[in-house]
Amino acid sequence: xxxxxxxxxxxxxxxxxxxxxxxxxxxxxxxxxxxxxxxxxxxxxxxxxxxxxxxxxxxxxxxxxxxxxxxxxxxxxxxxxxxxxxxxxxxxxxxxxxxxxxxxxxxxxxxxxxxxxxxxxxxxxxxxxxxxxxxxxxxxxxxxxxxxxxxxxxxxxxxxxxxxxx
Numbered sequence: 001x002x003x004x005x006x007x008x009x010x011x012x013x014x015x016x017x018x019x020x021x022x023x024x025x026x027x028x029x030x031x032x033x034x035x036x037x038x039x040x041x042x043x044x045x046x047x048x049x050x051x052x053x054x055x056x057x058x059x060x061x062x063x064x065x066x067x068x069x070x071x072x073x074x075x076x077x078x079x080x081x082x083x084x085x086x087x088x089x090x091x092x093x094x095x096x097x098x099x100x101x102x103x104x105x106x107x108x109x110x111x112x113x114x115x116x117x118x119x120x121x122x123x124x125x126x127x128x129x130x131x132x133x134x135x136x137x138x139x140x141x142x143x144x145x146x147x148x149x150x151x152x153x154x155x156x157x158x159x160x161x162x163x164x165x166x
Contacts, residue, residue, distance in 0.1 A: 021035065021162075023162075026072075031164065031165055032163075033164070034162035036159075037061055041058070048075065054074050055074050056071055056072060058071050059071075066146055066156055069144075070140070072139055073137065073138040074137055087138060088133060091131040092104075095117070095129045097119075097121075098122055103116075107130050110165055112132055112134045113132075114133070114134075115130065116129070116130040124148060125147060127144040128143045132163075132165075134165060144156055
C-alpha cells in the first residue's frame with residue numbers, strides 16, 4: 001500500500017521534482033525520511049495527555065506551498081495497550097487541529113504499526129499525517145499542503161509516505 005501511494009505521488013510529482021528530494025537519516029532516532037531540502041532541527045518538549053513532559057526533536061522544512069514536519073518524542077515504554085492508544089489518539093488530535101478527517105486507517109512501516117490519516121484543513125489545505133510508537137519514541141509525521149490538489153498535495157503525500165524505520 002505504501003509503495004502504491006508513493007509511486008502515485010512520484011508520478012504526480014514528475015521527474016524534475018523527484019530529483020530534488022533527498023533522504024535524511026537519523027541513526028540516533030532510528031528513522032529515515034525524504035525532505036525537499038535539508039531540514040531545520042530543533043529541540044523541544046513534548047507533553048503527554050496526562051501532563052508529563054519529555055524531550056523531543058522537530059525536523060522540518062517550510063516552503064511556499066507547504067510544510068513538512070517530523071516530531072520524534074522520547075517517551076517511556078507504555079504499561080499497556082490502553083496507555084499506548086491514549087498516546088496515539090492525543091497525537092492524532094493535535095495533528096488534525098480541527099480539520100475534517102477524510103480517512104483514518106491502520107498503517108505499517110515494516111513490522112511497526114501506527115495510524116495514517118488524510119485531513120482537509122479548515123483553511124482549504126490538505127495534510128497527510130501518520131503516527132507511530134516504536135522503541136520508546138513517538139513519531140508524528142505531517143506533510144501539509146496549503147492548497148488542496150496539485151503538486152503541493154503530491155509533495156505532502158510523498159513526504160508522509162517516505163518515513164522508514166531501517
